[in-house]
Amino acid sequence: MKMMHMAHCVTLVQLSISCDQLIDKDIGSKSDPLCVLLQDVGGGNWAELGRTERIRNCSSPEFSKSLQLEYHFETVQKLRFGIYDIDNKTPELGDDDFLGGAECSLGQIVSSQLLTLPLMLKSGKPAGQGTITVIKNNLNPTWKRFSVPLQHFCGGDPNTPIQVRCSDYDSDGSHDLIGTFHTSLTQLQAVPAEFECIHPEKQQKKKSYKNSGTIRVKICQVETEYSFLDYVMGGCQINFTVGIDFTGSNGDPSSPDSLHYLSPTGVNEYLTALWSVGSVIQDYDSDKLFPAFGFGAQVPPNWQVSHEFALNFNPNSPYCAGIQGIVDAYRQALPQVRLYGPTNFAPIINHVARFAAQATQQKTASQYFVLLLLTDGAVTDVEATHEAVVHASHLPMSVIIVGVGGADFEAMEQLDADGGPLHSRSGKTAARDIVQFVPFRRFQNAPRETLAQTVLAEVPVQLVSYYKAQGWTPVKPLPTPAKDPAQVSQA
Numbered sequence: 001m002k003m004m005h006m007a008h009c010v011t012l013v014q015l016s017i018s019c020d021q022l023i024d025k026d027i028g029s030k031s032d033p034l035c036v037l038l039q040d041v042g043g044g045n046w047a048e049l050g051r052t053e054r055i056r057n058c059s060s061p062e063f064s065k066s067l068q069l070e071y072h073f074e075t076v077q078k079l080r081f082g083i084y085d086i087d088n089k090t091p092e093l094g095d096d097d098f099l100g101g102a103e104c105s106l107g108q109i110v111s112s113q114l115l116t117l118p119l120m121l122k123s124g125k126p127a128g129q130g131t132i133t134v135i136k137n138n139l140n141p142t143w144k145r146f147s148v149p150l151q152h153f154c155g156g157d158p159n160t161p162i163q164v165r166c167s168d169y170d171s172d173g174s175h176d177l178i179g180t181f182h183t184s185l186t187q188l189q190a191v192p193a194e195f196e197c198i199h200p201e202k203q204q205k206k207k208s209y210k211n212s213g214t215i216r217v218k219i220c221q222v223e224t225e226y227s228f229l230d231y232v233m234g235g236c237q238i239n240f241t242v243g244i245d246f247t248g249s250n251g252d253p254s255s256p257d258s259l260h261y262l263s264p265t266g267v268n269e270y271l272t273a274l275w276s277v278g279s280v281i282q283d284y285d286s287d288k289l290f291p292a293f294g295f296g297a298q299v300p301p302n303w304q305v306s307h308e309f310a311l312n313f314n315p316n317s318p319y320c321a322g323i324q325g326i327v328d329a330y331r332q333a334l335p336q337v338r339l340y341g342p343t344n345f346a347p348i349i350n351h352v353a354r355f356a357a358q359a360t361q362q363k364t365a366s367q368y369f370v371l372l373l374l375t376d377g378a379v380t381d382v383e384a385t386h387e388a389v390v391h392a393s394h395l396p397m398s399v400i401i402v403g404v405g406g407a408d409f410e411a412m413e414q415l416d417a418d419g420g421p422l423h424s425r426s427g428k429t430a431a432r433d434i435v436q437f438v439p440f441r442r443f444q445n446a447p448r449e450t451l452a453q454t455v456l457a458e459v460p461v462q463l464v465s466y467y468k469a470q471g472w473t474p475v476k477p478l479p480t481p482a483k484d485p486a487q488v489s490q491a
Helices: 106-110 150-154 200-205 228-233 269-284 322-336 346-360 382-392 410-416 448-456 459-470
Strands: 002-005 011-015 033-042 045-051 067-071 078-085 097-105 119-122 146-149 162-168 176-183 193-196 214-217 220-224 237-245 289-295 297-299 304-306 319-321 367-375 397-403 435-439 486-490
Touching: 011 106, 011 228, 033 067, 045 067, 067 106, 097 106, 106 228, 106 269, 146 150, 176 193, 228 459, 237 269, 237 346, 269 322, 269 367, 269 397, 269 448, 289 297, 289 322, 289 346, 319 322, 346 367, 346 382, 346 397, 367 459, 382 397, 382 410, 397 410, 397 448, 397 459, 410 435, 435 448
Parallel strands: 002 119, 237 289, 237 367, 367 397, 397 435
Antiparallel strands: 002 011, 011 067, 033 045, 033 078, 078 097, 146 486, 162 176, 193 214, 220 486, 289 319, 297 304
């Protein structure tokens, strides 16, 4: 299986298919298998994404043609693989023998510990298209360091000739050429490297012409850049934890007006949001055991208010088996607690942060933590929550907050920190933006997967930014591709 990083942050995954011991439908010979890949597009419909070639007389084929599709972490991409015995030249499969098939999600495939992915090249802007900034009114400029994808820079070949053009910038686009020189990545890496900038016409007209100046390359490095898929394929586990709001403002769970009221079908906004987000995350956790907590309720047997109680009432083992296990624990806990208050987030954030801190002691990109908080109102312990989020921003951790009901969630928007870094009262600044908040009401009339797409879209970037800042590469090295997954950084 391969993955390729394309423009606009779209990742293409190439699946290599093989089968073992297929049944024989042909009389006197083995089947002529072909694999077709389909994706669930909703409403019970499946769209064909591609087919492999047909292999004649083979019961254990290894198809050479790979199947390619876009990868989106924030959605559950259900796939169906169908194997057919092809005995005619028509493209339709209805008249061919169906040998068997399998269904799974793309998330299950990419998070499998049995798969390796040769890394392909990251796409981007070709060299020379706005990669160097303009420095005005300066005959001795020092340009800022810039990066160019290796494939676009030299096609992956360090000896490929490269032309560098230096021009006098004009706002109307009619830039005047100062001079050019030719080099290669190999030469650029022999820093410090100095090149004469030659204007061809001036060189031909004037015998005394030497150059139009010199360009000195101070540093040129080839740096590997890892993607979210690289870390997942390298063995990184995403640990999912849930925190559910049991404060009194939710209303009496037995009343149809309550946000905790279970409809005749056994669902409410809390469970809908949980299923939407959890169904995506669960594919990236191998043991499917998820800690689940409640906060803001009086809990038995002493009826003290707790902001961090296990939904299964087992503090020593708050784990639930799968998303359904969390749902079951929630339904069982609901009639056993008394909704109270206030709405404090800090205890659960700090709880998950302690585990994230322990994981960093390994100094490997092996564990990342995602906390989903489901709440009906604005946070009460604002300062403590800011402190907890700022602390967690230095750890392998992301926080997703879904606001259910129609309350004022302005304080939640501040936690999202889209307007700038979050600050704690003590003056500390968040290392990165790790909180994503959305009000559930925005998605009430949208397909269920839309909520997950919105709140999970930033998690891959947050994960990569953390490990990049730490300088941690994927735990399991990926096979070296024919062309390095790198970018050329120059100054």
